[in-house]
Amino acid sequence: MSLQILLNGISTGAVYSLIAIGFALVFNILKFSNFSHGATMTASAFIAYFLVASKGWGLAPTLLCSALSGAIIGLIGEFIGFRRILLNHSAPTYFFVSSITLGTLYEGLVTLKTGTNFYVYPNFFDVATVKIFDAVVSKENIIILAISAVALIILAFIIQKTSIGRQIRAVSFDRDTAKLMGINSTLIIQVVFAISGFFGGLAGCFLGIKFTLTSTLGSLVVKGFIASVIGGLGSLTGAVIGAMLLGIMEALFLSLWGSGWATIASFALMLVFLLVRPQGIAGSNVQEKA
Amino acid sequence: MEDKTMLKVENLSVNYGHIEALKNVSVDVKKGQICSIIGANGAGKSTLLKTISGLVKPVSGSIFFEGKPLPKKAHKIVAEGIVHVPEGRKTFSGLTIEDNLLVGGTLADKSRLSANLEKQYALFPILKERKHQFAGTLSGGEQQMLAVARGLMSEPKIILLDEPSMGLAPLIVNQIYKLIGQIRDSGITVLLIEQNAKKALSICDYAYVLENGRIKLSGTGKELLESDEVRKAYLGG
Numbered sequence: 001m002s003l004q005i006l007l008n009g010i011s012t013g014a015v016y017s018l019i020a021i022g023f024a025l026v027f028n029i030l031k032f033s034n035f036s037h038g039a040t041m042t043a044s045a046f047i048a049y050f051l052v053a054s055k056g057w058g059l060a061p062t063l064l065c066s067a068l069s070g071a072i073i074g075l076i077g078e079f080i081g082f083r084r085i086l087l088n089h090s091a092p093t094y095f096f097v098s099s100i101t102l103g104t105l106y107e108g109l110v111t112l113k114t115g116t117n118f119y120v121y122p123n124f125f126d127v128a129t130v131k132i133f134d135a136v137v138s139k140e141n142i143i144i145l146a147i148s149a150v151a152l153i154i155l156a157f158i159i160q161k162t163s164i165g166r167q168i169r170a171v172s173f174d175r176d177t178a179k180l181m182g183i184n185s186t187l188i189i190q191v192v193f194a195i196s197g198f199f200g201g202l203a204g205c206f207l208g209i210k211f212t213l214t215s216t217l218g219s220l221v222v223k224g225f226i227a228s229v230i231g232g233l234g235s236l237t238g239a240v241i242g243a244m245l246l247g248i249m250e251a252l253f254l255s256l257w258g259s260g261w262a263t264i265a266s267f268a269l270m271l272v273f274l275l276v277r278p279q280g281i282a283g284s285n286v287q288e289k290a
Numbered sequence: 291m292e293d294k295t296m297l298k299v300e301n302l303s304v305n306y307g308h309i310e311a312l313k314n315v316s317v318d319v320k321k322g323q324i325c326s327i328i329g330a331n332g333a334g335k336s337t338l339l340k341t342i343s344g345l346v347k348p349v350s351g352s353i354f355f356e357g358k359p360l361p362k363k364a365h366k367i368v369a370e371g372i373v374h375v376p377e378g379r380k381t382f383s384g385l386t387i388e389d390n391l392l393v394g395g396t397l398a399d400k401s402r403l404s405a406n407l408e409k410q411y412a413l414f415p416i417l418k419e420r421k422h423q424f425a426g427t428l429s430g431g432e433q434q435m436l437a438v439a440r441g442l443m444s445e446p447k448i449i450l451l452d453e454p455s456m457g458l459a460p461l462i463v464n465q466i467y468k469l470i471g472q473i474r475d476s477g478i479t480v481l482l483i484e485q486n487a488k489k490a491l492s493i494c495d496y497a498y499v500l501e502n503g504r505i506k507l508s509g510t511g512k513e514l515l516e517s518d519e520v521r522k523a524y525l526g527g
Contacts, residue, residue, distance in 0.1 A: 163392070163396065166385070166389050166392055166393050166396075167393065167396060169382070169384070169385055169389070169393075170382050170385065170393045173382040173383065173384055173385065174380055174382060176345055176376075176380075177376055177380040177382070178382075178393070179344070179345065179364035179365055180343055180345070180364060180368065180373070180374045180375075180376060181368065181373075181393050181394050181396055181440065181444065182365045182368030182369060182373075182396045182397035182444055183365055183393070183396055184363070184365045185365070
């Protein structure tokens with residue numbers, strides 16, 4: 001595998017990591033797969049497009065706007081879609097249905113504004129490629145990789161080393177006991193939705209840069225979903241490992257067989273994983289939580 | 291001995307759907323004492339603790355702490371100085387022992403956090419040796435100690451213990467009970483729920499017998515140990 005393919009794969013994997021992390025955080029704390037995450041990504045990317053990028057501002061403001069929009073959408077979703085279900089101790093199925101409904105709603109709202117048109121972020125980079133040793137890599141891939149890595153490291157620090165991170169982990173393990181320890185679980189769930197949305201917003205913007213902006217951009221959330229299944233649903237480290245693995249595999253398959261087969265191969269990979277190791281790479285930790 | 295009521299439960303009723311779990315329960319816990327509530331499985335003991343700590347909402351009745359009505363939300367009740375160590379320990383198995391303790395200290399003054407940590411480690415040396423291990427790797431008795439230590443991290447005025455002896459070997463149970471005595475001696479009031487009536491009655495200052503959601507009897511630990519009714523029902527003749 002050439003360095004070029006590897007770097008492209010890692011860069012794609014980094015975006016998948018952002019998606020998978022957003023998924024895994026919410027899965028951990030409420031034990032359901034949040035299917036509105038994809039539409040959150042789309043909506044954030046478009047908000048950043050219309051409010052910032054189309055006005056000619058650069059990458060950093062666009063990215064920030066997308067991430068913050070994601071966080072706000074996450075908070076709104078938690079409040080209108082999930083809070084009542086949580087307080088009523090309803091079955092997880094309701095979360096699932098509610099998340100699909102929310103996702104469809106967001107996507108519908110985006111489509112109202114954009115139709116089925118394609119939008120393209122302005123070119124943020126004056127030089128398109130950089131040379132690393134003998135590999136020619138697009139500059140956007142390097143920047144995306146760097147920013148994703150920084151975001152993931154900061155998140156890992158927050159989760160592992162700070163009080164808010166410990167509270168998130170405690171609520172994820174056992175919400176009632178966490179309350180008995182004086183944790184405001186509602187607040188912590190809001191924080192998690194905000195972080196999840198923030199990462200979704202980052203991912204949405206990056207996907208918009210890598211590909212084009214369409215109202216169905218969010219369907220790429222499936223890649224994050226596959227990554228978090230490969231990694232072990234709910235495990236944050238697993239999600240990143242799974243995403244990297246998926247990104248690199250895709251880049252490799254792409255160079256070997258072209259894009260059609262690459263997609264099929266990545267889904268096949270998930271099926272094999274579900275057969276051989278349904279708990280995922282880092283599964284042991286998750287099982288006792290289920 | 292000081293005779294001041296710290297926690298007052300008045301005519302408390304709790305329903306789970308159509309099932310009445312507690313009916314008009316009134317309990318007084320005096321400051322600095324160990325108060326026990328004994329009863330069989332399903333008598334409503336855990337429900338009573340969960341209602342005090344805010345996990346379960348009552349249908350009627352009220353709970354006063356130091357003369358004031360309790361706040362509604364569980365985390366605000368902890369902030370008042372009431373901590374509940376739940377049945378079955380419920381340690382956060384995937385968090386390290388130290389993180390478990392730190393979570394317990396979420397609301398405590400940040401400047402005293404490390405001092406409190408050292409205090410727990412002094413009380414439970416086994417926890418210090420293993421502070422970087424996951425709580426799930428501890429034995430049942432060690433997890434119970436961790437659960438109590440985690441509760442103490444919030445600097446409570448009163449600690450509610452739900453069946454701390456459940457599923458533990460007699461030797462470990464003795465250790466736990468020695469510890470409960472130490473907690474009381476350090477000035478923290480204890481409300482102790484037990485099926486192990488003999489143990490609970492011999493350590494407590496005052497006790498209530500809960501049967502089918504109602505308070506059936508109350509008295510000092512000694513009185514109840516000698517009462518025929520308690521002996522027949524809970525101490526095996």
